[in-house]
Amino acid sequence: MGILEVKGVNKRFGGLQALGDVNLSVAENTVHAIIGPNGAGKSTLLNCLVGKLIPDTGSVMFNGQSVLGRKPFEINQMGISRVFQTPEIFGDLSVLENVMIPCFAKRDGAFRMHAIEGVQNEKQIMEKALLMLEDLNMADKRNMHSASLSRGDKRRLEMAMCLVQEPKLLLLDEPTAGMARADTNNTIDLLKEIKEKRDITMCIIEHDMHVVFSLADRITVLAQGTPLVEDAPENIKGNPKVREAYLGETA
Amino acid sequence: MFGLDKKDTTLLLVVALLTLLAPFILNPFPTDSGLAQFNAGYPDLMQRFVIFGIFAIGFNILFGLTGYLSFGHAAFLGVGSYSAVWMFKLLSMNIIPAIVLSVVIAGLFALVIGYVSLRRSGIYFSILTLAFAQMSFALAYSVLTPITNGETGLQLTLEDPRILGTSATADGSIPVTNLFGLEMRSATDLVIGPWSFTFSAGYYVCAIVMLVAFYLAIRIFRSPFGMMLRAIKSNQNRLNYTGLNSRPYTLAAFVISGMYAGLAGGLMASMDPLAGAERMQWTASGEVVLMTILGGAGTLIGPVLGAGMIKYFENIFSKINDNVLHGWFAWMPDGIEDLTVAIIHPFIGKGWHLTLGILFMLVVIFLPGGLVEGGQRIMRLFSRKKATKDDKSKAKQPAE
Numbered sequence: 249m250g251i252l253e254v255k256g257v258n259k260r261f262g263g264l265q266a267l268g269d270v271n272l273s274v275a276e277n278t279v280h281a282i283i284g285p286n287g288a289g290k291s292t293l294l295n296c297l298v299g300k301l302i303p304d305t306g307s308v309m310f311n312g313q314s315v316l317g318r319k320p321f322e323i324n325q326m327g328i329s330r331v332f333q334t335p336e337i338f339g340d341l342s343v344l345e346n347v348m349i350p351c352f353a354k355r356d357g358a359f360r361m362h363a364i365e366g367v368q369n370e371k372q373i374m375e376k377a378l379l380m381l382e383d384l385n386m387a388d389k390r391n392m393h394s395a396s397l398s399r400g401d402k403r404r405l406e407m408a409m410c411l412v413q414e415p416k417l418l419l420l421d422e423p424t425a426g427m428a429r430a431d432t433n434n435t436i437d438l439l440k441e442i443k444e445k446r447d448i449t450m451c452i453i454e455h456d457m458h459v460v461f462s463l464a465d466r467i468t469v470l471a472q473g474t475p476l477v478e479d480a481p482e483n484i485k486g487n488p489k490v491r492e493a494y495l496g497e498t499a
Numbered sequence: 500m501f502g503l504d505k506k507d508t509t510l511l512l513v514v515a516l517l518t519l520l521a522p523f524i525l526n527p528f529p530t531d532s533g534l535a536q537f538n539a540g541y542p543d544l545m546q547r548f549v550i551f552g553i554f555a556i557g558f559n560i561l562f563g564l565t566g567y568l569s570f571g572h573a574a575f576l577g578v579g580s581y582s583a584v585w586m587f588k589l590l591s592m593n594i595i596p597a598i599v600l601s602v603v604i605a606g607l608f609a610l611v612i613g614y615v616s617l618r619r620s621g622i623y624f625s626i627l628t629l630a631f632a633q634m635s636f637a638l639a640y641s642v643l644t645p646i647t648n649g650e651t652g653l654q655l656t657l658e659d660p661r662i663l664g665t666s667a668t669a670d671g672s673i674p675v676t677n678l679f680g681l682e683m684r685s686a687t688d689l690v691i692g693p694w695s696f697t698f699s700a701g702y703y704v705c706a707i708v709m710l711v712a713f714y715l716a717i718r719i720f721r722s723p724f725g726m727m728l729r730a731i732k733s734n735q736n737r738l739n740y741t742g743l744n745s746r747p748y749t750l751a752a753f754v755i756s757g758m759y760a761g762l763a764g765g766l767m768a769s770m771d772p773l774a775g776a777e778r779m780q781w782t783a784s785g786e787v788v789l790m791t792i793l794g795g796a797g798t799l800i801g802p803v804l805g806a807g808m809i810k811y812f813e814n815i816f817s818k819i820n821d822n823v824l825h826g827w828f829a830w831m832p833d834g835i836e837d838l839t840v841a842i843i844h845p846f847i848g849k850g851w852h853l854t855l856g857i858l859f860m861l862v863v864i865f866l867p868g869g870l871v872e873g874g875q876r877i878m879r880l881f882s883r884k885k886a887t888k889d890d891k892s893k894a895k896q897p898a899e
Binding site for chain 1: 721730745747751755
């Protein structure tokens with residue numbers, strides 16, 4: 249029984265069957281990659297996991313609880329954090345503040361009226377955020393305006409914001425999309441480091457095979473909204489079904 | 500000090516000093532000089548400065564921090580005024596219960612209006628608040644006449660019960676508003692040489708309330724709550740996926756700023772106990788938006804500066820007329836004098852809106868951060884000059 253169990257999920261947009269009977273099980277403390285060609289339903293599936301979309305049928309269980317019908321912030325409070333395709337950070341705030349906000353969310357829940365005590369008195373939160381930044385080698389940039397960070401650093405910051413919440417499951421939506429090779433390699437190194445150092449389950453949606461094969465313990469191939477195969481990386485490469493889906497070859 | 504860091508404490512002290520010494524600062528010209536009409540140090544106007552300052556500070560908590568642009572904040576000001584006047588009619592002429600009631604009622608109004616309006620963001624939110632404010636205005640103007648006294652406005656009468664006070668004073672007139680006996684309209688004049696300074700009890704009550712309001716605003720700005728509000732403005736999507744529910748945060752900010760508006764309305768009625776529907780009109784809502792943007796949205800001191808500036812223009816520029824201009828330009832040859840006056844004419848008197856409009860455009864185009872940004876640029880200019888000078892003197896030394 250995995251930490252995330254997706255069973256019989258269907259999602260239709262008008263005449264388009266975006267997801268058809270998707271079953272997926274992500275085991276704890278593994279990196280599970282979901283790959284597939286454009287339009288395979290990868291992003292739709294992710295959006296069903298985080299509460300942005302609600303599947304027409306089927307169930308999504310996280311840690312024994314259903315996530316369906318819950319709002320994104322509630323799902324995050326259950327222990328799922330997500331990284332966006334283009335880094336989503338609080339651009340008007342400093343780097344340190346960016347990391348402090350998820351700390352508050354973790355400690356105080358979805359809403360707490362703490363309007364009088366100054367932020368500078370929240371020593372524990374500040375320390376925790378700083379430690380996280382040090383972990384990701386960003387401590388020297390803590391007072392920078394986060395909008396002025398480089399793209400790679402923005403990705404790193406977004407990662408810090410997710411990791412500081414100590415999520416049980418981290419969802420990554422094409423973390424290397426649109427990146428140069430060097431940046432991609434940096435991101436791979438960062439993710440490998442995270443995987444080794446922390447007890448964390450990651451679910452990666454990715455286009456780039458290089459990324460997938462260097463990180464994943466388990467791979468699910470989606471095509472036209474349906475899982476084609478689920479297997480270990482070494483078995484995926486030679487699988488004729490996968491080659492067909494990707495390259496359009498006839499077996 | 501007061502749980503603030505050094506920079507904020509300095510800011511608070513400077514604002515405190517400026518407001519408490521305002522009767523001097525705003526009256527720089529001798530009473531009988533030609534420039535005396537630029538003096539703004541009379542109680543009525545000074546009260547308006549600080550009351551609209553409170554209104555703008557509160558508005559800035561919503562607009563400056565969360566970025567939600569409300570076009571209906573005058574409704575809360577109006578509601579506050581009506582509540583205060585009813586308190587004067589029914590309970591007593593003491594301003595404390597009146598102000599408390601105006602804050603509470605305005606807060607409740609804001610809760611209802613905010614709950615509905617905050618279901619949408621951006622332009623739709625603005626339109627919803629505008630619609631609510633116009634509905635309130637229409638209600639106050641006609642439908643709810645028994646409560647608001649319609650277009651005449653709500654006034655005190657000799658027949659009012661005033662349970663804890665008297666319906667009429669010994670000499671048969673309507674009692675005046677007071678703070679435990681200190682009458683709001685009482686004032687003392689201080690004459691030093693050709694200068695005359697007026698110290699009004701009402702102004703100082705308003706000024707102290709504004710300082711408290713300003714202090715609370717600083718605390719809110721620097722708190723985790725304030726940080727969340729800034730995060731909402733910056734990236735609401737990220738906030739939702741970070742486990743925070745943005746709705747109660749925005750609603751809390753909306754209610755707080757509505758309560759500030761109610762406080763301003765209550766104070767307004769405490770200084771002059773009448774309330775009219777025109778206080779709720781959309782132009783009044785627009786005015787506070789202008790004040791905040793002119794001064795600098797999202798900054799602490801900006802809204803107060805903006806409020807002061809607009810009220811100064813409204814009261815001082817509107818009083819300049821052609822005769823005054825002829826007086827100033829009397830030294831010019833006749834033809835040129837008339838021409839100059841004719842050119843300036845549209846910008847003064849009733850045309851003060853034109854001057855304000857041009858000024859507003861200039862600020863928005865060249866100083867998007869408002870007057871505060873202007874101040875910062877001037878400061879930077881000076882410090883840079885100083886720095887380059889220091890560099891030069893340092894550079895010279897090794898050569899010697």
